[in-house]
Amino acid sequence: CFLMSGTLESLSGLGEDGSSFGSDSEINGPVRRTDKYGFLGGCMLRLCPFEADIAVAVARQREMKWLDMFRNWDKWISRRFPKVKVRCRKGIPSSLRCKAWQLLSNSQELLESNPGKFEELEKDQGDPKWLDIIEKDLHRQFPFHEMFPQFYTSHTFTSPLLLIFSFIYRVGYQNPLDGDIFFSLLRRVCPMAYRHLKKFKIDPILYMTEWFMCIFSRTLPWSCVLRVWDMFFCEGVKIVFRVGLVLLKQMLGSVDKLREIQGMYETMERLRNIPPEAIREEVLVQEVRVITLSVTEALIERECSIQVRKWRESRGELTHQPGRRLHGTRAIFEQKHRAAAISSGGSLLFLGGHVPPPGPLRVSQPEYLNKTLLWREKHGGD
Structure with missing residues (x-):
């Protein structure tokens, strides 16, 4: 996924100037050159003259570590999240960035639990008011990236950054x-x-x-x-x-x-x-x-x-009520399991810590204790 590339292992097969041929050039006529990130002619790209240079051996080693995390993702998030955080700060290998972002945002699980939902929404005509607003914003959505030009010639107005914007909210x-x-x-x-x-x-x-x-x-x-x-x-x-x-x-x-x-x-x-x-x-x-x-x-x-x-005090009531934020992957993971535990009457003790659950998932102390006692009686725990 060129949009998510950017480290050394993404550069194989590129020209001397770091460019490559557009992936659909043979189908759509004239050959189109892209830079190493997949932008056509670098139209939307701000180049940095001081990009970090990563040795191939180091890049491969990082890939292996991330692949190992993928195989045991829940365990890494629940027990070794500080290490996951360190590896994200070092930079996710470009070849695995797409998969990593899906896991970090929990979008992969949401996609699998809602089969056909995206296609259903895509076929929906949509409210003209919102379609007009979306159309005005299309120029921000990387129209010159080789993966996305087709989105801007259709009437579906599918945002290539849907994953990112949904995560923002x-x-x-x-x-x-x-x-x-x-x-x-x-x-x-x-x-x-x-x-x-x-x-x-x-x-x-x-x-x-x-x-x-x-x-x-x-x-x-x-x-x-x-x-x-x-x-x-x-x-x-x-x-x-x-x-x-x-x-x-x-x-x-x-x-x-x-x-x-x-x-x-x-x-x-x-x-x-x-x-x-x-x-x-x-x-x-x-x-x-x-x-x-x-x-x-x-x-x-x-x-x-x-x-x-x-x-x-100065402007009156807010138009929306800000709730406690989900600060990243660990918070999303804990909220997901907290919701599952509450709905099934299970214990929340596996989450560790004493931070109260955010927003609508907050439960009162007596309710929490009752659910915990019920779980212990059912499973024979201490």
Whole structure:
């Protein structure tokens, strides 16, 4: 899957310039050249001059480790998730990225448990109002990638990033509330950037909407985008916050950088058009790891509660009620098994920890104890 490629093992069979022939060139007429990521002529690609170079032996070793995880996926997520997280941060092998994303997001299981559902929805005529909105957004959906041009000539308007966008809503994107949360986090992480943006009254919504909604695919070099998405699928929406904070710190986090951007217009231009050469893949990932120590899940949830309270005090009730986010693969795994345990009257003890279940799956303490006692009586447990 070229869209998800980006490490050394994806480059076999490419030309000297890293390009290849389009896979359907023999069928559709003239030969079309694609870059190593599958983009026709590189039309949608932001190249990074500092892409990480991985030795073939290392790439193959990583592939074997991921294949082993695939064979025992539930065990790895329940018992060795920190190791899974480390491997996602190192970058998923391109040859296995498609499968890995499906497992990390639980989309494979959802697909198998709903046979024929996608085809059913695809045949549905759809509401003209929503079709019009989707059509306006098609230019964002990689129309120049060799896998997807057919989607834009049909009337089904099938999004090639359906998996990603469905995952965004599962992990809890809450715009515009996230703008307030993000700005509050920035004050902690990089006061200099915070003061600069506040001085020129640059609201977070002006630059972070595209960052969050497109998960930086229109902002970062493609090799960086893939690394960010690997972490995002594993760890959830907190990665989007952390990457955004790192970008602001890199763009506005020093006196020398602020000398170059003296006003609102210059600042917005810099944030909307971040130079590819300013972002190094490994440096970006390392900075995200460092910022993890200060921008934790607990902090994001606490800021969410604070901003909800402030919003209600100043602007009234929210149009939607933000629930506790699913912070990535482990949270989705636990919610899935928690729901199964509750529906079957089983025990929740195998989940470990004392974090209450999110959203509508929350159960009262007496109800939880009753279900646990019933399970013990049935199975003879202690």
